[in-house]
Amino acid sequence: MLSSKALQCDYPITFVVGNTTLYLTEQPSVEARRALEQLIEKRRSSKLTRASAPLASGSTPLFAKVQPLDTFKAKVRVTLGKPQRNGRYDWPLEELKNTLEAQRRGIRMPPLQGFGYTRDRLGLAQEYFIITQLLDDHIDGVRWLQRNPDKVEAFILDAFELLSSLARKNITHMDFWIGNIMIPHASHEPLKAIDFENCFAGKTAHLSETLGFQLGFFYRRDIYKLITEADYDRLVYGYVEQLCGISRAKFDAVYFASKHEYVGRKQRREVFLSGTLITG
Structure with a gap:
């Protein structure tokens, strides 16, 4: 309770x-x-x-x-x-x-x-x-990218680092998109995450599928407008290769679907809990 x-x-x-x-x-x-x-x-x-x-x-x-x-x-x-x-x-x-x-x-x-x-x-x-x-000394990712469209790849890599910082403390954010990322006006400071409504505190038995969803969802929520899919895939796989314990087959199965299919907020929980992706 x-x-x-x-x-x-x-x-x-x-x-x-x-x-x-x-x-x-x-x-x-x-x-x-x-x-x-x-x-x-x-x-x-x-x-x-x-x-x-x-x-x-x-x-x-x-x-x-x-x-x-x-x-x-x-x-x-x-x-x-x-x-x-x-x-x-x-x-x-x-x-x-x-x-x-x-x-x-x-x-x-x-x-x-x-x-x-x-x-x-x-x-x-x-x-x-x-x-x-209120993070009045920050700007959200949507507005920051509108002002800095030429820096999309650098932003994506910084966002992946933020995602890793959450994972290191066993916080899995299932609504991780550019609007939930805050960028400081002082560029030397790290990014911050907001909106923890749909997240989990604890480890998942389905790390590969969960990460596949997070990175696919991140692309589908607005980033696809600013970068080609091929370039995004290049950044994703460069990032994933640095991680331990990721099954490429399990990751890909969820990643490719999440990039192009709507996944409701309740369905996102199932990815974390059971590794099952329900779209539509």
């Missing part, structure tokens, strides 16, 4: 606006309070959809991600902090749990600054907030 009460030692500041409760690492500044209040009020007056936004917040800039809960069962599970029958949590709690664990392991990422929920009339969580530090 993932209990909010158990986490409140590290997130001791309670911030309440109406039926929304947030648990924060520190007392928010005047600017942060105003930004959080505006976000919460905006959520009340709009349809419940996934949203993310930077918050003007003074000395500690924040970034908020809000996810609605679509079913009654999901609301009950998240309110109680209980997993589904398969042992995995609903997506908002998965992201909270994974972010906390990645942070504990020292992953290059923005620190988690807080979390919380809005309750409905029955007292059940109807949407969940994840609040991290």
Whole structure:
């Protein structure tokens, strides 16, 4: 069970606006309070959809991600902090749990600054907030490549190094694409990863298939627009040859399919858990 009460030692500041409760690492500044209040009020007056936004917040800039809960069962599970029958949590709690664990392991990422929920009339969580530090001295990979299309190969190799840094700490990011990579304005600093909703903390018995998916998915999500497939394959196999324990046959079977087929976020879990790729 993932209990909010158990986490409140590290997130001791309670911030309440109406039926929304947030648990924060520190007392928010005047600017942060105003930004959080505006976000919460905006959520009340709009349809419940996934949203993310930077918050003007003074000395500690924040970034908020809000996810609605679509079913009654999901609301009950998240309110109680209980997993589904398969042992995995609903997506908002998965992201909270994974972010906390990645942070504990020292992953290059923005620190988690807080979390919380809005309750409905029955007292059940109807949407969940994840609040991290805003990397205002970074730019995401999408925008960076728009400005630097001539440096795509260097970016890809740096992204592969980031992927390896995650793997060394047994964090497997199953939504690894250029929009989830942050590049520092100071070019000598390493890249950082964001958005740990769909990831695993622990080793997989299907390393070759999982890596094949990650690198195929990375190509399919936008990189294919900036580099030929042949050149991307050259970079991939140069990288894979440096790794130990990779079966080329198992890698290729998933890699080639993932480059060209849609793989839903639930199906990505199956690659990690069973080595099975389900597309479409």
